[in-house]
Amino acid sequence: xxxxxQPPSMDCAEGRAANLPCNHSTISGNEYVYxxxxxxxxxxxxxxxxxxxxxxxxxxxxxxxxDRKSSTLILPHATLRDTAVYYCIVSRSAGGTSYGKLTFGxxxxxxxxx
Amino acid sequence: xAGVMQNPRHLVRRRGQEARLRCSPMKGHSHVYxxxxxxxxxxKFMVYLQKENIIDESGMPKERFSAEFPKEGPxxxxxxxxxxxxxxxxxxxxxxxxxxxxxxxxxxxxTRLSIL
Numbered sequence: 001x002x003x004x005x006q007p008p009s010m011d012c013a014e015g016r017a018a019n020l021p022c023n024h025s026t027i028s029g030n031e032y033v034y035x036x037x038x039x040x041x042x043x044x045x046x047x048x049x050x051x052x053x054x055x056x057x058x059x060x061x062x063x064x065x066x067d068r069k070s071s072t073l074i075l076p077h078a079t080l081r082d083t084a085v086y087y088c089i090v091s092r093s094a095g096g097t098s099y100g101k102l103t104f105g106x107x108x109x110x111x112x113x114x
Numbered sequence: 115x116a117g118v119m120q121n122p123r124h125l126v127r128r129r130g131q132e133a134r135l136r137c138s139p140m141k142g143h144s145h146v147y148x149x150x151x152x153x154x155x156x157x158k159f160m161v162y163l164q165k166e167n168i169i170d171e172s173g174m175p176k177e178r179f180s181a182e183f184p185k186e187g188p189x190x191x192x193x194x195x196x197x198x199x200x201x202x203x204x205x206x207x208x209x210x211x212x213x214x215x216x217x218x219x220x221x222x223x224x225t226r227l228s229i230l
Contacts, residue, residue, distance in 0.1 A: 032216050043118075043205050043221035044157065051216075091216065100147060100162035100170055102207075102219060107156070 004088045009109040012082075018075040020108050022088030025069040032091045033064060034102070035073045037084040044087065044104075047073065078112045085109050116141065118208050118222035119188075126228045127196050135191040135225045139208030146189040147207040147219055148181055157205065163189060193227075201229045 005023040012018040024033065034049040048055055048062045050071075055062045061074040075082055087107040119138040127133050139146050148160040150173075162170040163183040174181070178196075183189040193200055203226050207219035 034218065036221075038157075043223045044207075046218045046220055049216065049218060100145065101159040101173070102147075102149075102157075103159065104149075104157040 004090055004105055006086070006088055006105065006108045008106065009111070012075075012078045012110060012112050014080055014112055014114050015077055018078040018082065018110060018112070020073040020075075020086050020088075020110065021070065022073070023070045024088070024090050027068050027090050033062065033071050034089045034091060035060070035062065036087045036089065036102075036104075037082075038087070038107075039081075039084040047086075049091075078110075080112050080114065083110060083112045118206055118220055120204075120206050120222035120225050122225060123223065124226045124228070126230060128230045129197060130195050133193040133196050133200070133227055135193075135204050135206075135227070137189040137191070137206030137208075137222060139189070139206075140220055143208035143210055143220075145209045145211060145217075146183050147209075148189075148191050149205045149207065149221075151203045151205065151224075153202070160191075196227075196229050198229045201227055203227075 032049050032051050035047040036044040038044045048057055048060050050062045050064055052064055064071045085107040087104050089102050118140055121136050144165050146163045149157045150160055151157045159173040161174050161181045166185055178194045180192045203224045205221050205224045207221045209217045209219045211217040
């Protein structure tokens with residue numbers, strides 16, 4: 001199970017892009033990178049996931065380096081409501097009995113300032 | 115489309131009582147996952163179920179905790195003889211397929227369990 005490393009906290013000004021980094025240097029070839037966020041007192045919210053190509057949806061963009069050892073989640077125009085804990089998770093590869101499990105680390109606390 | 119529904123949102127029990135937490139997955143989802151978040155800690159996986167089957171219960175405490183996902187009705191997480199240490203937020207997630215097929219899990223807003 002690949003381990004991820006994220007900075008404990010980051011700040012961002014409202015309206016600016018928020019770039020959240022994640023290191024996953026031990027990721028294996030068939031493991032995906034998932035991003036979730038948890039706003040205070042709510043359940044985790046799925047944001048985006050990817051394998052090796054960059055991905056974009058209505059919430060964010062995911063940039064994965066060519067060697068796949070790190071990635072960056074980009075919120076293009078952060079708002080106050082984007083203040084949350086952001087989790088970068090590498091999915092388990094196929095096989096074994098634990099393939100349904102998501103392993104949450106400590107995440108990055110993103111604070112968006114007015 | 116309704117998301118993952120959990121009830122109750124808040125549950126208070128006295129030590130020694132039973133707690134039953136319910137989770138209705140999103141429409142079309144047949145895979146359910148339970149996670150626990152202790153105060154000031156991260157989410158920890160407990161159990162993964164598919165209809166009528168437990169697929170992975172590696173995160174479940176060995177005693178007092180059980181989970182089911184019957185053919186009809188919601189998934190139930192049951193905690194018998196609750197103790198103060200069971201106080202936590204319990205989150206349920208669902209997906210169309212297991213994570214290995216890269217179907218994302220979608221979470222409910224949790225049940226906050228408080229033990230008096």
